[in-house]
Amino acid sequence: MADSAETRKLVYLVTGGCGFLGEHVVRMLLQREPRLYELRVFDLHLGPWLEELKTGPVQVTAIQGDVTQAHEVAAAVAGAHVVIHTAGLVDVFGRASPETIYEVNVQGTKNVIEACVQTGTRFLVYTSSMEVVGPNIKGHPFYRGNEDTPYEAIHRHPYPCSKAQAERLVLEANGRKVHGGLSLVTCALRPTGIYGEGHQIMRDFYHQGLRLGGRLFRAIPASVEHSRVYVGNVAWMHVLVAQELEQRAALMGGQVYFCYDESPYKSYEDFNMEFLGPCGLRLVDTRLLVPYWLLMLLATLNALLQWLLRPLLLYAPLLNPYTLAVANTTFTVSTNKAQRHFGYKPLFSWEDSRTRTIRWVQAVEGSAP
Numbered sequence: 590m591a592d593s594a595e596t597r598k599l600v601y602l603v604t605g606g607c608g609f610l611g612e613h614v615v616r617m618l619l620q621r622e623p624r625l626y627e628l629r630v631f632d633l634h635l636g637p638w639l640e641e642l643k644t645g646p647v648q649v650t651a652i653q654g655d656v657t658q659a660h661e662v663a664a665a666v667a668g669a670h671v672v673i674h675t676a677g678l679v680d681v682f683g684r685a686s687p688e689t690i691y692e693v694n695v696q697g698t699k700n701v702i703e704a705c706v707q708t709g710t711r712f713l714v715y716t717s718s719m720e721v722v723g724p725n726i727k728g729h730p731f732y733r734g735n736e737d738t739p740y741e742a743i744h745r746h747p748y749p750c751s752k753a754q755a756e757r758l759v760l761e762a763n764g765r766k767v768h769g770g771l772s773l774v775t776c777a778l779r780p781t782g783i784y785g786e787g788h789q790i791m792r793d794f795y796h797q798g799l800r801l802g803g804r805l806f807r808a809i810p811a812s813v814e815h816s817r818v819y820v821g822n823v824a825w826m827h828v829l830v831a832q833e834l835e836q837r838a839a840l841m842g843g844q845v846y847f848c849y850d851e852s853p854y855k856s857y858e859d860f861n862m863e864f865l866g867p868c869g870l871r872l873v874d875t876r877l878l879v880p881y882w883l884l885m886l887l888a889t890l891n892a893l894l895q896w897l898l899r900p901l902l903l904y905a906p907l908l909n910p911y912t913l914a915v916a917n918t919t920f921t922v923s924t925n926k927a928q929r930h931f932g933y934k935p936l937f938s939w940e941d942s943r944t945r946t947i948r949w950v951q952a953v954e955g956s957a958p
């Protein structure tokens with residue numbers, strides 16, 4: 590592939606580029622976007638790994654910044670052709686206040702949209718979430734659904750509410766005139782639960798299993814299925830969308846796409862065991878010992894403790910009424926919209942995704958929790 594200065598002329602900005610997904614998007618862009626001239630990586634916390642990327646043919650610009658600060662966002666966006674907005678506060682454990690979640694996820698997204706409009710950036714790709722759809726507060730299953738499947742999307746938790754609001758803002762911004770008179774083209778990608786190298790919750794489960802003598806205890810019935818998607822494929826979808834938005838603006842502008850690949854439908858815990866099993870953990874069946882009502886009681890107690898202890902310390906365990914409800918509700922996606930609209934095919938097979946994730950968990954072994 591040609592690597593001359595003439596072919597390299599695009600400037601991309603990735604917000605949240607040092608997060609779990611963001612890092613994969615950044616690396617994928619460097620590998621798969623030959624027209625890239627400059628890659629701006631914007632994040633509240635910059636990763637030291639960015640340094641090693643600065644020696645390649647693409648100018649990698651690290652920008653320490655906050656999406657809630659409109660002027661910082663505008664400065665980073667100015668002159669970029671494409672913005673991939675993955676920055677977000679992913680918190681379903683009560684670590685951050687609802688206000689902070691809204692500030693980052695909703696106001697941060699507003700700032701990104703306004704910066705595109707003011708500075709003349711035409712292409713915006715937003716990382717939304719399956720949580721925008723469900724599971725809803727009624728615990729209705731979403732079974733093999735696609736982007737058009739009717740579903741009562743009612744939420745109360747700040748995270749899904751904020752993602753839904755932000756997604757709506759992004760989609761409504763499609764077609765707005767940007768500085769210079771051209772139109773903004775936007776679309777939103779909705780990953781299901783992402784897994785792969787760098788997945789913090791997988792790391793937490795692994796360390797918890799080690800602490801429990803190599804065992805994890807099943808809490809959710811194996812019949813509750815979840816869609817999961819490999820981080821490399823989610824990153825690849827972002828890169829493809831960004832590349833195709835200009836040519837296919839009429840078709841893709843204002844659209845949402847679930848992120849999917851060949852990962853099997855399984856319960857959350859059984860799916861994690863695909864990686865943790867080969868690393869020496871086993872899942873002990875406790876369904877008869879721990880009935881659902883007891884789990885709900887524990888989850889509620891955790892929520893109560895979190896509230897009581899808040900003035901003294903942050904108590905934010907994985908189990909709370911919201912995470913229990915999500916884990917205990919089937920949510921599976923079956924769609925080919927991304928393939929039809931922009932030719933997406935997963936870059937990594939299930940076998941590749943699995944092997945890569947197992948290798949990463951093995952490397953995590955022994956590292957501090």
Ligand SMILES: NC(=O)C1=CN([C@@H]2O[C@H](COP(=O)(O)OP(=O)(O)OC[C@H]3O[C@@H](n4cnc5c(N)ncnc54)[C@H](O)[C@@H]3O)[C@@H](O)[C@H]2O)C=CC1
Pocket residue numbers: 604605606607608609610611631632633634654655656657674675676677678679693697716717718719752779780781782783784
């Ligand atoms: N992890 C998952 O399973 C899923 C994640 N998503 C979405 O994908 C996106 C990325 O999520 P992850 O990589 O999992 O999370 P992450 O927490 O690893 O990455 C988010 C990044 O955004 C940055 N960030 C947070 N607040 C910021 C601010 N005020 N200004 C600038 N940067 C800020 C963080 O420093 C972090 O590097 C999020 O928008 C999330 O809602 C969607 C579906 C599933």
Ligand SMILES: CC(C)CCC[C@@H](C)[C@H]1CC[C@H]2[C@@H]3[C@H](O)CC4=CC(=O)CC[C@]4(C)[C@H]3CC[C@]12C
Pocket residue numbers: 679681717718719720781782783790808809857907908911912913915916
């Ligand atoms: C011990 C409990 C019974 C099980 C705990 C598992 C939970 C921590 C996780 C089960 C389902 C996860 C969520 C799901 O994958 C969808 C998500 C999408 C996002 O956009 C952000 C993350 C998450 C909410 C994810 C969070 C952890 C779970 C609730």
